[in-house]
Amino acid sequence: MPILNFSPEGKVALVSGANRGIGKAIAIELLEKGAKKVYAGSRDIAALENLSSRYKDRIVPIRLDVTQDSEIAEAVDTARDVNILVNNAGVLQQGGFFSKETLNAFKIHLDVNVWGLVKLTHALIETLKINRPAAIINISSVSGLGNMPIIGSYSATKATVHSITQGMRAELAGENILVMGVYPGPIDTDMAKGVDIEKDTPENVAKNLIEAMTHGEEDVFPDVMSVQVGKDYMANPKGVEKAFAEYLG
Numbered sequence: 001m002p003i004l005n006f007s008p009e010g011k012v013a014l015v016s017g018a019n020r021g022i023g024k025a026i027a028i029e030l031l032e033k034g035a036k037k038v039y040a041g042s043r044d045i046a047a048l049e050n051l052s053s054r055y056k057d058r059i060v061p062i063r064l065d066v067t068q069d070s071e072i073a074e075a076v077d078t079a080r081d082v083n084i085l086v087n088n089a090g091v092l093q094q095g096g097f098f099s100k101e102t103l104n105a106f107k108i109h110l111d112v113n114v115w116g117l118v119k120l121t122h123a124l125i126e127t128l129k130i131n132r133p134a135a136i137i138n139i140s141s142v143s144g145l146g147n148m149p150i151i152g153s154y155s156a157t158k159a160t161v162h163s164i165t166q167g168m169r170a171e172l173a174g175e176n177i178l179v180m181g182v183y184p185g186p187i188d189t190d191m192a193k194g195v196d197i198e199k200d201t202p203e204n205v206a207k208n209l210i211e212a213m214t215h216g217e218e219d220v221f222p223d224v225m226s227v228q229v230g231k232d233y234m235a236n237p238k239g240v241e242k243a244f245a246e247y248l249g
């Protein structure tokens with residue numbers, strides 16, 4: 001059963017990739033909505049200075065490269081009171097399956113977007129169970145619902161995140177742990193820099209996502225484009241595939 005009324009009030013979160021973009025906005029939104037503390041994961045602790053000076057000891061900076069097993073282990077050892085895990089860290093390189101960069105790009109996408117998420121969640125699950133009620137928030141993408149061939153390799157890993165989210169949800173059914181899949185469209189962060197398309201803000205994504213958590217929603221379409229894609233996907237998944245293919249031109 002989904003958890004209803006899962007408010008951030010008084011909760012403790014760990015957000016990967018919290019130093020910029022959507023992850024930073026989520027960390028801020030959680031704190032503004034009453035979370036007690038956020039463990040802010042970043043590959044570069046210095047990049048968290050801004051958050052730390054604003055929120056003082058409610059932000060606990062942790063060095064966290066999700067491809068480094070030792071850093072995951074240290075993070076889990078530190079963050080023993082966590083009950084919200086936000087798997088946000090991600091990378092995007094352009095390209096599909098037949099360019100010469102494909103194999104390298106695919107490996108990077110898999111290492112961060114998939115393995116990083118799986119390993120961090122796997123390492124933290126006992127903590128989340130101890131601290132229930134809990135939530136696992138996985139940031140996928142609309143491109144995880146239909147492959148977007150201009151970013152085909154990235155899309156494939158976001159589809160994997162979608163599938164992992166469903167699997168985690170099923171395995172944790174009845175455990176009082178809300179498992180959310182989040183499917184943003186284009187958002188105005190460094191990741192989407194140079195993409196000439198209308199974008200929503202990371203702040204909007206964070207606001208809608210935390211609101212959705214409060215209502216125990218499992219599938220979240222947190223911005224203008226994703227709301228439409230979400231509806232299209234539910235009605236006609238083949239149509240989404242065809243529409244995304246058109247971006248190839």
Ligand SMILES: NC(=O)c1ccc[n+]([C@@H]2O[C@H](COP(=O)([O-])OP(=O)(O)OC[C@H]3O[C@@H](n4cnc5c(N)ncnc54)[C@H](OP(=O)(O)O)[C@@H]3O)[C@@H](O)[C@H]2O)c1
Pocket residue numbers: 016017018019020021022023042043044064065066067087088089090091092112116139140141142183184185186187188189190191192
């Ligand atoms: N922007 C969009 O249009 C969009 C749309 C749909 C989904 N998303 C997803 O939203 C999430 C956040 O993306 P964003 O738009 O905020 O992008 P962003 O501004 O590029 O931020 C990405 C974050 O991930 C971190 N990161 C990258 N590799 C990492 C690693 N190995 N270990 C730990 N952290 C790592 C980055 O840290 P560094 O600063 O150290 O690089 C940064 O904090 C991603 O999962 C992305 O796929 C974004």
